[in-house]
Amino acid sequence: MTRYIRHATAFGVVLLTALLVHTAWLQVLQGPSYGGNPANRRPTIARYEQPRGRILVGGRAVTGSRDTGEQLRYERTYTQGPLYAPVTGFASQRYGTTLLEHAEDRVLSGTDPMLSAFPLWNDFTRAQNPGGDVVTTLDPAAQRAAYTGLGARRGAVAAIEPTTGRILALVSAPSYDPAELSGNGPAVTRAWNRLNSDPAQPMLNRAVRQTYPPGSTFKVVTAAAALDSGVVTDLDEPTDSPDPYTLPGTTTRLANEAEDCEDAPLRYAFEFSCNTVFAKLGVDVGVAGMRAAAQDFGFNDRGLRIPFSVAPSSFDTTVDRGQLALSSIGQYNTRATPLQMAMVAAAVADGGQVRTPYLVERTTRSGGDPVATAGSRSARQVMHPSTAERLQELMTDVVTEGTGRSAAIRGATVGGKTGTAQHGVGNTGMPYAWFVSWAQGRGDTAPRVAVAVVVEDASARRGDISGGGTAAPIAKSVMEAVLHTPPAR
Known part of the structure; x- marks a missing residue:
């Protein structure tokens, strides 16, 4: 009898060992393949079984979660969805996540180990942390001003705090309501198809994912390169620039919209946007100098994330002298996002x-x-401080005496540069209206805000479209909103 008991015990041990080995094999070796199998809905169910963390603007949540009572229990909700869509993106049970919802997904979904005081214990127990919150740098008043200013027009606005790099506003128009994509029913599919087939591209984030020819706003970069390199030493000395200017190596003659641009000093040429002066200055600086200046400002940077990715702005480094002339006035292959110009x-x-x-x-x-x-962000010196001081003077002149008067703010110092960028075959497309600017309030120790505005389809006759007339008033409203907001502590 004892022998039979020993055999039964041994057989039981073998069976138990086989079971343990098989279980370990399933969990350790086969687990990842099962977990990633599309037929396995447990990860998806677990993802939506608790509320998602919040995205906050100005201390208030602009996102939330709704209990549907269904298997995928919690759906994302959005407060003022179209206003903040270029920042939040969407979190959809069917189509995934974009923008901040994607870049900060681990925090918002509760899967980031840093959310737990004891991450190893959580790994052992497979407990899930509540979703964390994401606090943005946005100024709600500036965001609203940018959104209202663009209205029904296509375009974008980006605003930055110069001394820190904090993004104060990021708006793209037309926009959409991310809540339409939150769930997984037929209505979500219809909304997805409608938004993707819309020729106005409401889900395109024009502030950071669309590049435009920057036109005359790029003359800020060209002026910085000319002053830093010593090509220009005196803002009021003639620049030896013909009008019209024949592009080097071609018979193409470049003219101006403004008058009196022949041999105009840099101050006048900047104030009234003389193309011929800046095209020649770019050629005089040379390809290497212009390339270095543009790249110092951030052009051709493919790694910028805020934390979601930003489309790289581009300055062509393989141009001949004629192409360099056009590149230096923000045409040819020069392209920029509104964030880059801010x-x-x-x-x-x-x-x-x-x-x-x-x-x-x-x-x-x-x-x-x-x-x-x-934390604090490192600064990169892109021009001599004396050059920046002179450019501040030039940009201030644009607002007080030149093409940017509509951006002036009573009691504040405002600098700006207008731009009207031609595009399309033979420049037949509706021009893009640009304005870049900065503002410092009375009593401020440094400028509080820098803004870039682009309007794609200004509601005006072609000849009336300009950065000063169309884009500058939008920039003004954003700057006023920031100046009227107490500085962040």
Whole structure:
């Protein structure tokens, strides 16, 4: 009898060992393949079984969660969805996540190990943390001013705090309501198809994902290169620039919209946007000098994230002298996002320094305890401080005496540069109206805000479209909103 008991015990041990080995094999070796199998809905169910963390603007949540009572229990909700869509993006049970909802998904969904005081214990118990919160740098008044200013027109606005790189406003128009995409029913599919087939592209984030020819606003970069290189030493000396200017190596003659541009000093040429002067200055600086200046400002940077990716602005580095002339006035292959041009204006405002822009001030646990903070951002000197000082003077002249008068703010110092960018085959497309600017309020120790505005389809006759007439009033409203807001502490 004892022998049979021993055999039964041994057989039981073998069976138990086989079971343990098989279980380990399933969990360790086969687990990832099962977890990633499209037929396995458990990860999806777990993802939506608790409320998602919040995205906050000015201390208030602009996102939330709704209990549907269904298997995928919680759906994303949005407060003033179209206003903040270029920042939040969407979180859809069917189509995934975009923008901040995607870049900060681990915090918002509760899967970031930093949300737990004991992450190893959570791994062992497979417990899920409540979703954390994402606190943005946005100024709600500036965001609203930009959104209202654009109205029904296509375009974008980006605003930055020059001394820190904090993004104060990021607006793209037309916009859409991300809540339409939150769930997984037929209505979501219909909304997705409608939004993607809309020729106005409401889901395109024009502020950071669309590049435009910057036109005359790029003359800020060309002026910086000319002053830094010594090609121009005196703002009021004639520049030896013919009008019209024959592009080097071609028979093409470049003319001006403004008058009296022949041999105009840099001050006059900047104030009234003489194409011939800046085209020749770019050629005099040379390809290497212009390339270095543009790249210092941030052009050709493919790694910028805020924390979601930004389309690279481009300055062609393989141009001949004729193409360089056009590139130096923001035409040919020169292209920029509104965020990039806001960085250009911010560099002038901050004494020639560019700071990496950022959109997330901090992330926190659901109770408010900090998980991560933005911290101070390093500055990159892109021009001599004396050059920045002279450019501040030139940009101020544009607003007080030149083409940007409609951006003037009583009691504040405002600098700006207008731009009207031609595009399309034979420049037949409706011009883009640009304005870049910065503002410093009375009593402020430094400029508080730098703004870039582009309007694609200004509601005016072609000849009336201009950065000063169309884009500058929008920039003014954004700058006023920031100046009327107490500085962040």
